[in-house]
Amino acid sequence: LMCHDPNVRPALWSLRGGIGAARAAFEEVAPRMNWLMPSYPADCGLLGDLTLTADEALVGFAAYGPSVALKCGEDGVRLRIAGETL
Numbered sequence: 001l002m003c004h005d006p007n008v009r010p011a012l013w014s015l016r017g018g019i020g021a022a023r024a025a026f027e028e029v030a031p032r033m034n035w036l037m038p039s040y041p042a043d044c045g046l047l048g049d050l051t052l053t054a055d056e057a058l059v060g061f062a063a064y065g066p067s068v069a070l071k072c073g074e075d076g077v078r079l080r081i082a083g084e085t086l
Helices: 010-016 018-032 042-047 054-062
Strands: 067-071 077-081
Touching (some): 042 054, 054 077
């Protein structure tokens, strides 16, 4: 079982090419994972849109193929497994 928490830190990625480089790395790794565990809204930059709702982000991350556990801080976790939001 392979899991990935992107944990995007813009200040650190700025030293390695910025959000574009972070997105490229994510796009390479994400399809190989069984689970993605991004944080909302912090990791939405990987989807290229910081204005996404949590539901839109959940679907966006799931487009990479794996199951998604979207961490939403005080609002808990949203799950998407096999194309179905739970």
